Amino acid sequence: MALTVERIEVAGVSVDLAAMGAGPPLLFLHGGFGLAGHEACLEKLAESFQVFAPTLPGFGHSDLPRSYSTVDDLAYFGLDLAAHLNLKNAALVGACFGGWVAAEMAIRSTSRFGQLVLIDALGVKFGDRLTRDITDIHALYQADIAKALYADPTRGQRDVASMSDEGLTAMVRDSEALVLFGWKPYLHNPKLTNWLHRVDIPALVLWGEQDGMVSTDYGRKYAAAIPGARFEIVGDAGHYPSLEQPDAVAGHINAFAGANT
Amino acid sequence: MKVWHFSEMAYPQAWDTGYEMGTFRVNVPNSHYDPKLGADIYHRHYDEFQLCDELGINIMLNEHHSTLTCLNPAITVSASILARITKNVRLLLLGNPIANRPDPVRVAEEMAMIDVISHGRLEMGLVKGAPYEIAPANMNPVRLMDRFWEAHDLILKAMSTHDGPFSWESEHYHYRQVNIWPRPWQSPHPPVWITALSPHSGRAIAERRHVAAALLSGGIASGMFNAYRERAAEQGWAAPNDRFAYCALVGVGNTEEEGRRRADKVAGYVRTSPIVAEPFKNPPGYNPTPVNVAALKTGPTQSVARVQTKDGRTVDPTKATVQEFMDARTVFAGTPDQVFEQIKTFNQEVGGFGNLIIMGQGGTLSYDETRANLQLFADEVMPRLGDLKMPENPYGEQAERNASAAQ
Numbered sequence: 001m002a003l004t005v006e007r008i009e010v011a012g013v014s015v016d017l018a019a020m021g022a023g024p025p026l027l028f029l030h031g032g033f034g035l036a037g038h039e040a041c042l043e044k045l046a047e048s049f050q051v052f053a054p055t056l057p058g059f060g061h062s063d064l065p066r067s068y069s070t071v072d073d074l075a076y077f078g079l080d081l082a083a084h085l086n087l088k089n090a091a092l093v094g095a096c097f098g099g100w101v102a103a104e105m106a107i108r109s110t111s112r113f114g115q116l117v118l119i120d121a122l123g124v125k126f127g128d129r130l131t132r133d134i135t136d137i138h139a140l141y142q143a144d145i146a147k148a149l150y151a152d153p154t155r156g157q158r159d160v161a162s163m164s165d166e167g168l169t170a171m172v173r174d175s176e177a178l179v180l181f182g183w184k185p186y187l188h189n190p191k192l193t194n195w196l197h198r199v200d201i202p203a204l205v206l207w208g209e210q211d212g213m214v215s216t217d218y219g220r221k222y223a224a225a226i227p228g229a230r231f232e233i234v235g236d237a238g239h240y241p242s243l244e245q246p247d248a249v250a251g252h253i254n255a256f257a258g259a260n261t
Numbered sequence: 262m263k264v265w266h267f268s269e270m271a272y273p274q275a276w277d278t279g280y281e282m283g284t285f286r287v288n289v290p291n292s293h294y295d296p297k298l299g300a301d302i303y304h305r306h307y308d309e310f311q312l313c314d315e316l317g318i319n320i321m322l323n324e325h326h327s328t329l330t331c332l333n334p335a336i337t338v339s340a341s342i343l344a345r346i347t348k349n350v351r352l353l354l355l356g357n358p359i360a361n362r363p364d365p366v367r368v369a370e371e372m373a374m375i376d377v378i379s380h381g382r383l384e385m386g387l388v389k390g391a392p393y394e395i396a397p398a399n400m401n402p403v404r405l406m407d408r409f410w411e412a413h414d415l416i417l418k419a420m421s422t423h424d425g426p427f428s429w430e431s432e433h434y435h436y437r438q439v440n441i442w443p444r445p446w447q448s449p450h451p452p453v454w455i456t457a458l459s460p461h462s463g464r465a466i467a468e469r470r471h472v473a474a475a476l477l478s479g480g481i482a483s484g485m486f487n488a489y490r491e492r493a494a495e496q497g498w499a500a501p502n503d504r505f506a507y508c509a510l511v512g513v514g515n516t517e518e519e520g521r522r523r524a525d526k527v528a529g530y531v532r533t534s535p536i537v538a539e540p541f542k543n544p545p546g547y548n549p550t551p552v553n554v555a556a557l558k559t560g561p562t563q564s565v566a567r568v569q570t571k572d573g574r575t576v577d578p579t580k581a582t583v584q585e586f587m588d589a590r591t592v593f594a595g596t597p598d599q600v601f602e603q604i605k606t607f608n609q610e611v612g613g614f615g616n617l618i619i620m621g622q623g624g625t626l627s628y629d630e631t632r633a634n635l636q637l638f639a640d641e642v643m644p645r646l647g648d649l650k651m652p653e654n655p656y657g658e659q660a661e662r663n664a665s666a667a668q
Contacts, residue, residue, distance in 0.1 A: 069404075069432075139288075139396070139540050160557055172553045175545035180403040 003039055003053070011080040015062035016055040021046025024114075024259055025087045028053040029078065031096025031120075031240060032178040034060045034170060036158070038095070041246035048254045052085055056101065058177030060170040071123070071181050071189060075104035082112040089114035091257040095242055096120055096213075097178060100187070106203075107195040115257040116203040118222065119249065120211050120239050122187045124196070126221045134187045135213045138179075148212035150238040196225040203229035204256045206249065208237035230256070262608075262615055262646040265353055266313045266635060267321035267508060268622035269331040269530055270306050270339075274298055276533060279329055284538035286328040286393045293329070302332060305628050307342060312632055314347035316639035321353040321508075321618050323388075326397035330534050337371045344379035352379055353618075355454055355474060356386025359416065360409040361398035366439055368412070369419035373445040381446035386454040386474070387413055392548075393541045403546030408433045413453075415439075421449035454506065457481075460488030467492035467500065472616065474506035477531060479590025480569040482507050483611045490612065494656035497664035502651055506616035507607070510586065510623060512594040513637045523634050524583050524594035529624020531578045531591060571610075593619075597641030604642070605649060613651040 003018040018035065020042065026049035028042060035042070035053055045051050056074055058064035067073070078101055082090065092113040094102025099121020106116050127133045137145050146153035160168070182188075203226045207219035216233065223231035234241040234248050242249045275293040279285040310320050322339050325331035333339050336354050343352055352375070357368055376383040389409055395402045411433045418427070419441050426438040445451055454472040457463055463485035466473040473489050475482035486505050493500035510531065512524025543553070568576050570588035578591070586592035590610075593603040608614060621638065622631040654660075 138544060141539050163557075165554060165558075168554045168557050169550060172545070172550050172557070176403055176550065179545040180401065183401040183403070184399055 003035065003042065005055075008084070010077065010084045013057050013063050013065055013077060015057060015081075016060055018042065018053040019051065021049055021051045023049045024257070025050050025052065025085070025090035026253075026257070027078075027082060027085075027087060027090050027092050027113075029056065029092075029094040029098030029101050030059070031098050032174065032182075033240075034174045036171075037156070037240070037243040038246075041242035041249050044246050044250035045253060048250075048258050049091065052081075052087075054081055056098070056177070058180060059174050061166075061173070064173075064177065064180075069180065071101060071104050074101045074181065075108055078102070078105045079109055079112075087112045091115045091117060091253065093117040093253060094119070094121060096239060097122055097182065097187070099123065100189075100192075103192060103196065103199075104189070106201070107192070107198040110199065110201045113201055116199060116201055116226075117206065117253055117256065118203070119206045119241055120208050120214060120219065121205070121222060122182070122214060123189055124193045124222060124225065125185070125188045125190055126193070126218065132186070133214060133218050136186065137213070148238075149240060151208065151210040151236050151244055155244050156240070193225055197227060199226045199229075202256075203227075204252070205229050205231045206241060206252055207231070207233055208239055208241040208244070209233050209235050210237065211239045213239040262617055262649055263319060263351075263503075264638075264643050264646065265319040265321045265351075265506075265616065265618040266310070266621045267323070267355075267618050268306055268309065268620065268631075269323065269325070269534075270302060270333050271530060271533075271624060272299070272302065272329045272332055273529060273625050275329045276529075279533060279536065282538075284536060284541075285330050285533050286325075286537045287396050287541045288327075288538055289329060299332060303339075306622070307339075307346065309622060309628070309631050309635070310343055311346060312635060314350050316635060317350065318619075318621075318635060318639055318643070319351045319353065320347065321355055323355055323386075324358065325391070326394055330530065337375065340375050340383075341378065344375045344382070347379075347382075351382045351384055353384040353454065354386050355384075355456060355618075356388040358390035358394055358398070359387050359412040360405045361390050361394055361400045362412070363400075365412040365415045365434060366419055366436060366441065369416045370441050372416070372451065373420060373441055373443050376445040376447055376451050377443050379446075381451075383445070383447070383451040384454055384472075385451040386456070387416070388456050392543050393537045395544045395547060396541045401546070402544040405547060417450055417453070420445050420451075457485050460484050463488035464492040467504075468496065470498075470504070472504050472506055474508065474616070474618070476508040476618075477510070477591045478568045479507075479571065479607060479610065482590075482614070486611050486614065490654055490656045494660035494663060497660060497667050499654050499657045499660035501615070502613040503615035505611070505614035506618055507611065507614050508618035508620065509590065509607075510592045510594075511600065511619040511621055511634070511638060512583075512592070513597055513600050513634055513642060515596070515637070517595045517599060520595040520600065521583050523626060523630055524586070524592050526626040526630070527620055527623035528581070528583060528586055528592060529626075530620065531586065532580070532624070535578055597637060600638070601642050601645050604646065608649055609652055612655070617646065 055062045099118040100123030150156040205223035223229040237244040324336035426440040429436045456474045467489040510527045514520035568589045
């Protein structure tokens, strides 16, 4: 299924935005592979929230300003976007790479947000210098990447042969953007852990039980670094619970940040 | 036509492991390397380069990392040794992978030292580096060429500034006091060479009037050289043939059979060099987006890059025969007469080129065979290359028109 996408310009950057549903506002920041595969979760969330799901600069068909080179740029973009959408007391939800961006936004300003939800988020480092927390997908064969990312690798399969040039271009740009922002240090900001104490809104850290990219142990440490954060496990899911278990993820978020909570 | 000799300094003693693992780069443990054998390999190749110095064959070096096909990961080390132990010929480094080296000013210092030690014999190649060099260097493959050109500009400015320190504050590099000692022997700096595959790169190199080098595939050379000539003409100058270089594997013998047998051993280089573990072959961002879109459409990534023959056939270089490599102009082989004729024909096909880089050693070609190969080439082929008739530059008139219009 395809989301209805509009083109908006925020602080001079033209990006795609999918907006749907009604209810309290929710800003969803996608992972390293963009929004593809997460439509069901977004539509489920739209039953309870007014959902805004941008495609971050550099990903998909969104512009990449020449000056953008680090996740700081995306964090400030995200805050500008929240202002542009005039969000008030919104839930800020980030998955995988988008979780890193959400965390970077939250340490800068939570003035437009009421809750923070991180789903299998990247962005921090806990291990020593010889221990990598985040699986190096750029050193894995294609088949092993799928095994690392999904509880059931068949769920993550994309039929490349049937994709349009436009879809393939978006896919290639996703991988380039992930590399631009996350090559070195590898998918984390060494300083982020030190600043997570600044998150001053309720936070939920959700984690896929079979995540082979960043372990549940990493997720627990992430939650422990955020004051008062809750940690919850999503069963039968890997690194992308919103793809593998869309209803369960929407349920966790609704229970945490929905109108009735 | 100037002639250069090049060897990668391979380590064939571990190639069985490379074949077993399905990779010759990045992830083969160096427990498969014996430093005692390695020492002999270095000295053997330096001896061959000294022979080149006596024969009047210029020398080319390159560097690769974490691999059993090239034991020269620090090009400046070998170049420094050769700057001291050779006396006559020019030393081409092709080259410094400057987008993968964190400190361009250090590169400028190293190159200046080598230029001075060699009394001005340095030719300074600056290269993008192959995609599988990204993993060992761990430099971002996205915007790699932006970093390349910034490093290029900084190196040349460091070499050609003589009135004290300057500062450099840009996207990729930051310095407050750039003031290299020594400065290079050659002024304003040693000649610059850049390797290229595409016509787009050919145009970029033309804009800087550097030497453009095509390696190991005749199909690359003609399109790229032509784009260079055209861009030069647009800017009002006719690109002379000394702006172009082509590298081919060469096997020359007293009989055709002997020449081809030598080429077959040298070809061990092209047969192993492209075998790289899948994850390191094409990091995102190294190639432009449309190239990767096109690659996705052709199905699962081909295991190795193909080379094209003159009549449009594609050849898998890991399995190709000498004849197939000859069809792709990757190899010139046979008797001295035959090799000369092949070079002469190729020179016509690509519109003329002033620098022939021969890979006179590669793969398992032994020390004695290498010496014989180089000696025969120097005695029987090289003397004839000076008189090679060069094709007319098809953009010559356009260059003149644009030059006079600009005055």
